[in-house]
Amino acid sequence: MAAATVAPGPALDSAAQEKAPGPLKTPLPSPTPDSRPKERAVLTEEQQHKYGLLLAQVKAWAEVPSTKGKAGPLTDSEKFWLTKECLLRYLRATKWHEKEAEKRLLETLTWRREYGVEELTADHISPENETGKQITLGYDKEGRVCHYLNPGRQNTDPSARQVQHLVYMVERVIDMMPAGQERLALLINFKSNKSRSNTAPGIGLAREVLHILQHHYPERLGRALIINMPWIVTGFFKLITPFIDPLTREKLKFNEDMSQYVPAEQMWSEFSSGKLAFEYDHGVYWPALHQLCGERRDARWQRWTAGGRQLGESEDYLAGATEVGVAGPPTIEAKAEEKADVAAPAAAPVVAPASAPAAEADAEEGTTAEVTAETAPAAQNGAPSN
Template sequence: MLSSPSSSSKPIRPAADLNSLLSFEERSQLDLVLDHFLDKGCIEETEGGLSEGERFWMTRECIIRYLKGSKWHSSQAITRIEATLAWRREVGVDDITAESVEPEAVCGKAVVLGFSTSAEPLFYITPSKRDTEPSDRQFKHIVWIWERCGDLMGPGVESVVVLLNCDKRPSASLSSKVRIILQMMTHHYPYRVGAAHVQNTPFVLNAFLSLVWPFIDPQTKSKVDMKGKVVELGHVERETLMAEFGGDLEFEYKHDEYYPYLAQLAASKRADAMQRWRSLGGSVGISEWDVKTWEDEEEPTSSSMRDDGDLKTMIREEMLEQTRIPVVDCIY
């Protein structure tokens, strides 16, 4: 249930060129962001430049998510991306290992298991299973799991379905954790939450959410379900949903079996994607459609797989096309 969703739920690559799915103005804004990072000498790993992991993270779709979160203003998107790069370096996102956060995983309080009807990874969080004291490692564990969700996403999938069960959790502590996670998602993972289902919401958390609710974007609000109606809303099939959320899946967490498998699977998928990314030039702005694949599919092919690897030239050539097709929104 971790390696690949059902074939019927997998996104299909658009028949049209990916850039033609954006308006001319949107493509112009995208090119400005690419120019900023390419022209600053960020292609090579030099002092002040981006590391290989950071360039790999900054895919075409990643940049577009930041542009959408900035109302398609390139300058704001650049500021937000640079702020996230600083945050990722401060937290050490690319340096967090499965071993370093494993003590937080033993109890099974955060589990990735199965996929939604849109092929999004399902991320279950049960704070009541916590068996360690509050620490920086707890936060890094959530970050590590979230990053692994990204590794498990196939081409065309950009978001995660979060399922939070608040049963038996002390309210004040839970509210603090939710606030930290909300801040992280808002600032550093825009358009990455496809849906959020919460059940057994305690009074204090409800009070906290009522205070911040007026300031939350309407699109975000539409993705939040506070009554745990996962199946009713059509986000997950009942047979693949954990029983605690009303599904038929009786899942017993066995750390010695689950955790090594998740770590190995995610690492393998990431390594394969990075190898394809390197073959395309190893630059910022390469499409996830070209570097990701499902386990049961052939290697992706694309017109972007050119010998010259000049991504910026390719984009500028494609921008000369005057075809305008309505924008296809990413899942928020």
């Protein structure tokens, strides 16, 4: 895996930082002991059949299409992305129409290549998050990663990089998800600041974000908790409501007591019932987030390799919740081959925040377009970078 051009930072121990005096400045690595995902629903015989049909079709793909010169066979990182749960998310999103799910999956793979999802780096995105307008911190009572959007901390003008920022952070949230949980909890605080009272984006930018989230991250939003809605944002939501899937609209909760959903000890004290003292320090938080996410990606990649690099692998196996993947226990020959031929991917670099904005790249819910999401460019057949 190619290395990002970044300044190295000190190794950061999230557990040690949690115990340090003063407010927390790094992500929380795990949910509370009582916060557990709900059991996954058992597939019906018909659903299992449709999953089998979709998996067979995906395994038969000759290439990922592209009109921008990026067509070609599936890379290892794309096979790694195509987990059993990924295929099931697209089946649920298309109401179990396997042909439509296959079409949507191919569209997403094409988009990921052409948008450059795996090539978005921490250095490029860093200027967007210098004020902490997006923060991944803690877990809700069902083990969902809590992702905070703080439009009042907006520090840049609308641009392609603002949308890239959201995509990039969604990918980091996915890195942080525990075994058994596929969805995130979005906590949005529209509290304004002195420099920006209007944080609503243009309709065009909002529609682009909603399209990306609904079409390329289906079944990822578990709940959105929204507070301090000013009248202008209320009007904005009314404008974009026709573009939001009805099932997504049901997950939006406005001005409710958030302690119903998030343990107080893991909820940021900026939210009414939160007891977690947290201070956003970009120089501490940004490298800590990427170190933690990189370690988890590497661990999953190594388990995927040990399991035989299966397309349709179990996300619970990749997360370490089960000992055996979909291919079953490895044979003695496979273990020997793994030791001889498979090198562990390079550790994700610790990233120091950029001191000046990087050059702009071409171009359920961000500034307010960030209302719902370091990587070095991924080697075509190496460990995924996000």
